[in-house]
Amino acid sequence: MTLKKLAALALTTTLAAAPAVADLVIPDLSYRTGPYAAGGTPFSDGYQDYFNLLNARDGGIGGEAVRIVECETGYNTEKGVECYESTKGEGALIYQPLSTGITYQLIPKATADQIPLHTMGYGRTSAAKGEVFNWVFNYPANYWDAASVMVNYLLGENGGSLDGKKIALVYHNSAYGKEPIRTLENLSAQHGFKLDLLAVDHPGQEQKSQWLQIRRSRPDYVLMWGWGVMNQVAVQEAANIGFPMENFIGNWWSGAEHDVTPAGAAANGYKSLNMNRINAELPVFADIKKHVHDAGNAAGDGSNIGKVLYTRGMYAAMLAAEGIANAQSIHGVSDITPAQLRDGMESLEITNARMEELGMGGVGPAFSVSCSDHGGNGLGIVQQWNAGEGKWVALTDYITPDDAVTQPLIDEDAAAFAAENNITPGCL
Amino acid sequence: MFYREAGDFKTTYQEDSQTFPIKFDRWRYWAVLAVAYLFIPFVINDYWASAVFIPFLIYSIAAIGLNILTGYCGQVSLGTGGFMAVGAFACYKLMTAFPDVNIIFHIIISGGVTAAVGAAFGLPSLRIKGFYLAVATLAAQFFLVWLFNKVAWFYNYSASGQINAPERFVGNVAVTGPNADAWAKYLICLVFLTVCALIARNLTRGAIGRTWMAIRDMDIAAEIIGVNPLRAKLMAFAVSSFFIGVSGAMFFAIYLGAVEVGEAFGIQKSFLVLFMIIIGGLGSIFGSFAGAAFLVILPVALKLVGVDLLGFPTDLVSHFQLVIIGALIMFFLIKEPHGLAQLWRLAKEKLRLWPFPY
Numbered sequence: 001m002t003l004k005k006l007a008a009l010a011l012t013t014t015l016a017a018a019p020a021v022a023d024l025v026i027p028d029l030s031y032r033t034g035p036y037a038a039g040g041t042p043f044s045d046g047y048q049d050y051f052n053l054l055n056a057r058d059g060g061i062g063g064e065a066v067r068i069v070e071c072e073t074g075y076n077t078e079k080g081v082e083c084y085e086s087t088k089g090e091g092a093l094i095y096q097p098l099s100t101g102i103t104y105q106l107i108p109k110a111t112a113d114q115i116p117l118h119t120m121g122y123g124r125t126s127a128a129k130g131e132v133f134n135w136v137f138n139y140p141a142n143y144w145d146a147a148s149v150m151v152n153y154l155l156g157e158n159g160g161s162l163d164g165k166k167i168a169l170v171y172h173n174s175a176y177g178k179e180p181i182r183t184l185e186n187l188s189a190q191h192g193f194k195l196d197l198l199a200v201d202h203p204g205q206e207q208k209s210q211w212l213q214i215r216r217s218r219p220d221y222v223l224m225w226g227w228g229v230m231n232q233v234a235v236q237e238a239a240n241i242g243f244p245m246e247n248f249i250g251n252w253w254s255g256a257e258h259d260v261t262p263a264g265a266a267a268n269g270y271k272s273l274n275m276n277r278i279n280a281e282l283p284v285f286a287d288i289k290k291h292v293h294d295a296g297n298a299a300g301d302g303s304n305i306g307k308v309l310y311t312r313g314m315y316a317a318m319l320a321a322e323g324i325a326n327a328q329s330i331h332g333v334s335d336i337t338p339a340q341l342r343d344g345m346e347s348l349e350i351t352n353a354r355m356e357e358l359g360m361g362g363v364g365p366a367f368s369v370s371c372s373d374h375g376g377n378g379l380g381i382v383q384q385w386n387a388g389e390g391k392w393v394a395l396t397d398y399i400t401p402d403d404a405v406t407q408p409l410i411d412e413d414a415a416a417f418a419a420e421n422n423i424t425p426g427c428l
Numbered sequence: 429m430f431y432r433e434a435g436d437f438k439t440t441y442q443e444d445s446q447t448f449p450i451k452f453d454r455w456r457y458w459a460v461l462a463v464a465y466l467f468i469p470f471v472i473n474d475y476w477a478s479a480v481f482i483p484f485l486i487y488s489i490a491a492i493g494l495n496i497l498t499g500y501c502g503q504v505s506l507g508t509g510g511f512m513a514v515g516a517f518a519c520y521k522l523m524t525a526f527p528d529v530n531i532i533f534h535i536i537i538s539g540g541v542t543a544a545v546g547a548a549f550g551l552p553s554l555r556i557k558g559f560y561l562a563v564a565t566l567a568a569q570f571f572l573v574w575l576f577n578k579v580a581w582f583y584n585y586s587a588s589g590q591i592n593a594p595e596r597f598v599g600n601v602a603v604t605g606p607n608a609d610a611w612a613k614y615l616i617c618l619v620f621l622t623v624c625a626l627i628a629r630n631l632t633r634g635a636i637g638r639t640w641m642a643i644r645d646m647d648i649a650a651e652i653i654g655v656n657p658l659r660a661k662l663m664a665f666a667v668s669s670f671f672i673g674v675s676g677a678m679f680f681a682i683y684l685g686a687v688e689v690g691e692a693f694g695i696q697k698s699f700l701v702l703f704m705i706i707i708g709g710l711g712s713i714f715g716s717f718a719g720a721a722f723l724v725i726l727p728v729a730l731k732l733v734g735v736d737l738l739g740f741p742t743d744l745v746s747h748f749q750l751v752i753i754g755a756l757i758m759f760f761l762i763k764e765p766h767g768l769a770q771l772w773r774l775a776k777e778k779l780r781l782w783p784f785p786y
Contacts, residue, residue, distance in 0.1 A: 032743035041743075071735075072742035077684060077691060078483070082728065085475040104590050104686040112606035124588070173577060175588035175688050182587050199577070202690050413587060420594055421605075 023067045024060065024324060024336070026051060027087035029080060029097040032300075035203035036075040036099075036228030038258045039309055041300055043098055044070070046313025048299035049288050054321060056291040061321055062328040064335055075228070077101045084109060093341050094118055094320050100176035108421070111135045115338040116345055118323075120316050121146075121252055121275050125179055125406075126413035128375025130346065131425035133414070137345050137374045139319070140367050141275045141401075143225075144409060145378030146251045147180035148401035149273060150223055151187045153249075153382050156399075163192040168219040170210060170226065170234060173199040177225040180251075184223075186405055204230025211237040224250040231259035239266035245385075246271060252380065255392065256308040260385045268387035271395070273380045276315045276364045278392055280306030283359035284314070308392060315363055323348050342428070346371055365398050371427035378406070431779040447629060450780075464618055469611040477610035482683050484724045485617035486675050491704040491716035492628045493671030498702070499710035500632050501664035502644030503553050507546075507565035509697035510572030511669050513689050514542045515676025517582050520591040523604075523681065524584060531596040531603060531681065535620065538677035539670040545572075546669020553661050557647075569698055576689040590688050593681040604681045613682050620678060624671055629713050631667065640664050641711075672701075707760055709769025718768035726753060 030044035031037055051066045060066050069090055071083035080102035084095065095110060095117050097103055103123035110117045117136045119127065125144045127136035154162060169184060171177030181197060188195040196219060198210040204226060211234075214222060222243065226234055231254045238248050246269045250259070255272020285306050293302045304310040327336045327344025336344070349368040355361050367376040379398035386393050418425055431452045438444045448454045472481065490508060497503050518538035523531065549568040553561050576582050583591050595605030602608040603616045631637055639660040642650035651657055680687045687693075700723060708719020727749050734745035764770050778785070 030742065032741075033746045037743075070742050072731075072746045074746060077686075077688070081684065082479040085478045089473075089475060100588075101590075101688050101691055104588070104592070104688070105684060108592070108606035108685060173690055175590045178589045179587065202694065416586075420592065422595075 023065045024093055025067050025069060025087075025091045026320065027083070027090075027092045027095060028068055028070045029073050029083050029087075029095065029099075029102065030070055031073050031075045031098070033072060034074040034076070034228075035205075038232075039228055039253065039256065040075065040098060042256070042258075042304035042307050042309040043313035043316075045298070045300040045302075045304045046310035046315075047096065047317045048313075049292050049305075049310075050284075050314045050317035050321070052292045052297050052299070053284075053288050056295060056297070057287060061324045062334040064328075066321075073097070073099065073102060075099050075101075077105050081105055081109075088113060088115060093324070093336070093338050094345075096120065096316055096320070098122070100124075100179070101174060104175055107133065107136055114342075116323075116342045118316070118320060118345070120312075120319065122176065124413075125375075126410045126417060128373060128410050129414035129425075130369075130371045130374035131414075131427060132418045132423055133374065134428050135342060137369065139348075139369055139374060139376030140350075140364055141252075141378040141380055142375050142406075143179040143251070144183040144406040145375075145401040146273055146380055147183040147223075148187065148406055149378070149380040149382075149399045150249055150251070151184070151191065152399050152402060153396065154221060155191065161191070165193040165221070166196065166217070166219040167193050167221045167223060168196040168198055168214055168217070170198045170200060170207075170214075170222060170224045172204060172226055172230055173201045176227065176253075180223075180225055182409060183406060186409065187402075190405065200226070200230055200234075203228060205233055207233050207237050211241050211243075214238075214243065215241040220247060222248045224248070224254050226250060226254040226259075231256075232262045235260055235263045235267050235270055238270075239263050245269035249273070249382070252312075255383060255385075257390075257392070260387070261390070265387045267385055270385045271382055272385075272392075274308065274383050274392075274394070275380050276312050277362050277381065277394060278306075278308055278311050278383070279362070282306075282311075282361070282363065287359060288314075311363065315360070318358060318360065318363075319348070319350070322350065322354070345369060346374070346428075375410075378403075431776075431782070433780075445633075447633075453776075461622070465615075469615055472610045472614050474610045477614050478683070479728050480725060481614050482617050484720055485614070485621045486678050486683055487701065487704060487720040487724055488717050489621055489624050489678070490672050490675035490701045491708065491720045492624055492713060493668045493675065494701050495705045495708075495710065495712070495716045496628060496632065496640070496671065497664050497668035499705055499712065499715070500637060500644060501640040501661065501668075503550070503661060503664060504558065504562040505565040505668070506562050506695070506698045506702065507549060507568035507572070508672055508701040509693040509695060510569040511542050511546055511672040512676030512679060512697060513572050513576055513693035514545045514669075515539060515673030516680035516687055516693065517576050517591065517689070518542065518673065519677035519681050520593070521582065521584075523594060523596060527594070527596075530598065532598060532616075534596075535674055535677045535681070539674040542673020542676065543666040543670040546672070547662050547666040550662050550665025550669075553665065554658060566695075566698075569695055573689050573693060576693075588688075590686055591680065592686045596681070605685065608682075617678060617682060620674060624674065625713060625717075628671065632713070636660075636663065644711075703757065705767075707757060707767055709767030709772075712767070712769035714772060715767050715769030718772070722768065723753075726756070 031040035048068050051068055055066055069087050073080040073083050100122050103119045119138045121141050123138055125142040127133040127138045184195055200207050248270055250272035252273045252275050260267035260270055323345040326348055327340045328334055330343055331340045352366050365379040378401045381394050382396045383392045383394050436451050494508050497505050515538045518541040519534050522534040552564045583589050593604045595602055601612045603612050639655045642655050643660050704719035704723050707722055709715025730749050734740045
């Protein structure tokens, strides 16, 4: 009896493990648990819902159905590796881990396995240099762009000069948070502002001493590289010490609804960057509602639609889907391989007309990818939280980063990576 | 019937004090080794290696190390994560500074570096005991993680503070880096584990192990019968840290390949290894293996059953993992406070009498 049961179990396991044929496999390395779940959940909902929309409305991409394989990483690198290894055997086309730590793990692995990695606005900034990082894409923008956009915005606020100003950076003490430091240091030398670095350890619930320091040193501006529970705590602490919220600017991972709502009215005026515009009225959301949510196929509970990170997750899925469609048209096959998708991503061009056509006009900047530039144009907007109405309001149009500052840093870091790993830079 | 001492005659002292006095156990031991060395490397794939076998082998080394300190010498330590970080960063610095030296030597030297650091942090153990010592080692944990975050020299001034393992070879087979094959990574971990376990077993049953156990059972009495507590305790710290350093070096270089100190070697890691030896059994080499296996394999098994077999949502399964593992830990500790090793011992006792228990 027991033996029979065991045999049945073993049989079902092998059946379940056998790969399904001829569909586009998109792993979703999500995190819906742990201290970073608040950000991971809406992003993953948006990512999955868009692919489900394509399946339900258009019958997949180029007639090929998309199969999503979700794997919970908990923002933990060990689990991330386990997820990567368990999903890659199913014919995974593209990875979007939404974690800088996991990205660092996956860059060498995905390169060796020849699977493209899309780290949208996170991960290793120097991956923008496509000659060295052939399989890694971080368009439309990266952290160094974000740092530069912030400084350019502040320059605009201050009549073109930040001389003698004091800027503090509150950052998550990890690869993610440390990424902008080098750029900000260069910018501080260039524009003459003083930079204070304040690290916050994982998971970020304890920030009393950092904000006490801010209270004492009274910087003119506070920039933040935070994620997960750290954002909510930082906004609350800033409110507690009475720091003027309009001088507190988070990056694009520190500017979602759930980051500011816990602080209530005190969060009013908090600013953050965004790489995508937010507009809950986009036609694509109505389509998702109709074809996915009303059909009972929502990835989450369906409550996140139209929110900042949901929009970004959907935007990421759109970029992946466009890459797949581009690869299909280049290679003339519908069931593409990861290597063909890489070609599709490398010659990707996103135009305003195309975004309009997809029902998400103006969601992101228009940009194009090439072998030498995997990073897009790095534009970002500044948005401000209106606590009364409970929504983010865009303050600016897309701000251009200072490529003269970021490009040499990217070249330097990419060259160091190439030397460490014996890579001869070149296009595939 | 077949599991008994009777009829197995020992004619030398050496035979009399061997690890496995029962013939069946000796055969089983060789059979396990044969499967591990001659069968698994031929069938292992990337998934099984990275999800199950390599973490199991590496955590086993760490658990053996902590078991020497806590289980055999009775010094509670919460600094395991920090000491693993020392091993990892020592290995990284050695790998990048001396690229021509074989990785095996780097791993061993990393263990040596960790032994020195561990012995230094073991000094307070001469004055303080129990919970107070645990707090002192906790300080080591936080200090070491802070150090590796703060001083850029340790991560070669990289922009992100990440350390990445370059590709290294044993013979001409890559064992680190993305192009290393699953079997090569598995085998090098297995060789290290086998050697470490043999060393640990022979240390703990010899004179040194007896002095550790004497200290553990009653340090004043041990001092009266002539055990030098300074020597015994510092040695326990050094030997234990050596194993933990080796495991940290392999955790970084072979298993993950890229490591961020706060995330990979935080306080959770110290607790994880401590739970391994508590669940597995304090003061037992077998217990270290059992505990590591329990905490490495169970989450993967639960995930396979929950997500892949039953199709539950991933977040639900991940929350259930915490519940189930927590409940199992409590169940084991209530039912068998001496851990899985004691269950194993009892099973062997019963097996000796089987099928005539009276």
